[in-house]
Amino acid sequence: MSDRKLPRLLQTPAVLLLLVWMLIPLGITLYFSFIRYVLNSLRHPEWTSPSLSNWRGFGNYQFVLNSKDFLLAIQNSLFIVCSILFLTVILGVLIAVLINKSFPGQGIVRVLLISPFFVMPAVNAVLWINMILDPVLGLQGIAVGGINDILDGMRTMPVLGGFFSLWPEFEPISFRATQTSAIAVIMMVTWQWTPFAVLIFMTSLQSEDQQQKEAATLDGAGTWSQFRFLTLPHLGRPIAIVVMIQAIFHLSLYAEIEIVSRGNGNKNLPYLIGEFANNNIGAASATGIFAVILANIVAIFLLRMVGKTLME
Amino acid sequence: MAIVAQSSKFGTYGRPVLAWAVGLLFFFPIFWMVLTSFKTDADAVKPEFLFFFTPTLENYLNMTENYDYWRFARNSVISAVSATVFTLFVSVPAAYAMAFNPSRATKDVLMWMLSTKMLPAAAVLYPMIFLAKGIGLYDTHILIITVLSLINLPIAIWMLFTYFKEIPKDIIEAGKMDGVNTWGEIKEILIPLAWGGIASTALLVFIFCWNEAYWTVRLTTIDAATLSKLIEGNRAPEGLFFGRLSAVSTAAVGPVVVLGWFCQKQLVQGLTFGAVK
Incomplete structure (x- = not known):
């Protein structure tokens, strides 16, 4: 075999595997999205098999577009992903800059900091929603109860008691409710992925030009302007990469949403698909195709951003 | 020079304290999970046993049976x-x-x-x-x-x-x-x-x-x-x-x-x- 052919051939298994992995399920999804296909139907038993005679055209797509949950799910997907990206990048940069210089116990702090990244999402969600955020039994509930007890104690004080009795009792927040469950999901995923951002930014900071910084210090540049004009531009590329990798993972967030609220209110697109798929495979498939389109729109932006610099 | 002196002061006290605080904060949920795993199911939800309790290995010993x-x-x-x-x-x-x-x-x-x-x-x-x-x-x-x-x-x-x-x-x-x-x-x-x-x-x-x-x-x-x-x-x-x-x-x-x-x-x-x- 010639010198150039064999090396090229080495990427064929990977390409073929991914091609099959992408095209076959996607093809089936596309087909299902154009037929009436449900798992259980007493009135129309013929719809329970995926046959071409149940052709529905764009009917499933229309049905999905008209369902009240669809727009909400897209909004939620984007809201959750954007919030997580925003928080992890800001926190990641700040923490990476903070721990980049040596200090006593740097190694231990680094180990403590990156630990959440290794925790499986299912455990993350169970841990946060039960043991930390539960309004009665979790730490939140216990803390709010404690504060109320202290307040009650102060109300019985001789003079100031009257003042404190004007204060309301604190109410713990239920993070399983419609409005708050997205916040819980954002919190737990940010906790898990900030360490990832810190890891990448830290590696990048280590390659920062120290001589340049020293020169800047001698020229009288303050800490802030050094950060603003030297460190931040240096972090441009790693930020792009952190944003892209996280977008890939968080657009398909599922376990956290299911465990937190079973989709009460803050359904994202994958969750909505799962809900349709309990019975209406046609609608689930049509929603899936919408999700693919959304992911591709996001992907085009992100891949352009990263791809430009990747081959340099 | 003043800037250098300032930043080194932060370097000696502020940075380690802040860094340790952030590290411990991020690790706290994991610590909490491990700590709770040594409490009985009944103790785990009682505020009075938040940090001080009689540790037990019961949960680990019964893990095979329970799960x-x-x-x-x-x-x-x-x-x-x-x-x-x-x-x-x-x-x-x-x-x-x-x-x-x-x-x-x-x-x-x-x-x-x-x-x-x-x-x-x-x-x-x-x-x-x-x-x-x-x-x-x-x-x-x-x-x-x-x-x-x-x-x-x-x-x-x-x-x-x-x-x-x-x-x-x-x-x-x-x-x-x-x-x-x-x-x-x-x-x-x-x-x-x-x-x-x-x-x-x-x-x-x-x-x-x-x-x-x-x-x-x-x-x-x-x-x-x-x-x-x-x-x-x-x-x-x-x-x-x-x-x-x-x-x-x-x-x-x-x-x-x-x-x-x-x-x-x-x-x-x-x-x-x-x-x-």
Whole structure:
């Protein structure tokens, strides 16, 4: 075999595997999205098999577009992903800059900091929603109860008691409710992925030009302007990469949403698909195709951003 | 000069204090889970036993009985290890080809591979179940290993590609002139040179496989079910079993967290995704 052919051939298994992995399920999804296909139907038993005679055209797509949950799910997907990206990048940069210089116990702090990244999402969600955020039994509930007890104690004080009795009792927040469950999901995923951002930014900071910084210090540049004009531009590329990798993972967030609220209110697109798929495979498939389109729109932006610099 | 003095003052006191505070804050939930795992289910929800309680190993001793932990753990080990090996087996040659024999299409191929990761799993879940049941692979190790490998392949190739690209081509060329063939090049020159990158890729893929919770939950029932499925299936409503739930959660994440600690340096060096020039 010639010198150039064999090396090229080495990427064929990977390409073929991914091609099959992408095209076959996607093809089936596309087909299902154009037929009436449900798992259980007493009135129309013929719809329970995926046959071409149940052709529905764009009917499933229309049905999905008209369902009240669809727009909400897209909004939620984007809201959750954007919030997580925003928080992890800001926190990641700040923490990476903070721990980049040596200090006593740097190694231990680094180990403590990156630990959440290794925790499986299912455990993350169970841990946060039960043991930390539960309004009665979790730490939140216990803390709010404690504060109320202290307040009650102060109300019985001789003079100031009257003042404190004007204060309301604190109410713990239920993070399983419609409005708050997205916040819980954002919190737990940010906790898990900030360490990832810190890891990448830290590696990048280590390659920062120290001589340049020293020169800047001698020229009288303050800490802030050094950060603003030297460190931040240096972090441009790693930020792009952190944003892209996280977008890939968080657009398909599922376990956290299911465990937190079973989709009460803050359904994202994958969750909505799962809900349709309990019975209406046609609608689930049509929603899936919408999700693919959304992911591709996001992907085009992100891949352009990263791809430009990747081959340099 | 004043600025230098100021920043060094922050360096001596402020930085360590703040850094330790952030580190402890991030670690606190894990600490809390481990601490709760040593409480009885009854003690775990009582405010008076928040930090001071009589520790018990009961939750760990009953883990097999309560949750059948070891069966799930065995499945997790089998599928994560096999999937990591298989992923590397496919991705090292592919990344090698892309890094050292790039064509005009290489960048697009790489980007396309990454874009397959963006394909929402939920969109193709039903067809996958349909297919898996059709060919009789539903709830088998083979299926889970294949799926885990495929979803991690793009990330692995990308990570390895960015790592290999930093290796000077001359070194590989020198090997060529000595009459080493392509397999020899990979085995004798590339793998020893890029060992750090390959190890950290393996580690990251292993972590992602171990933690995966979408496909492993939905493509298994009993035989191939992993720890993710165990946790998702047993999340206690209303916190009746905080103690035992914490114990089994600790046992589920413990191996990977400890592995991560030991390989932390490796991971910091390898996990750049081309972010570092």
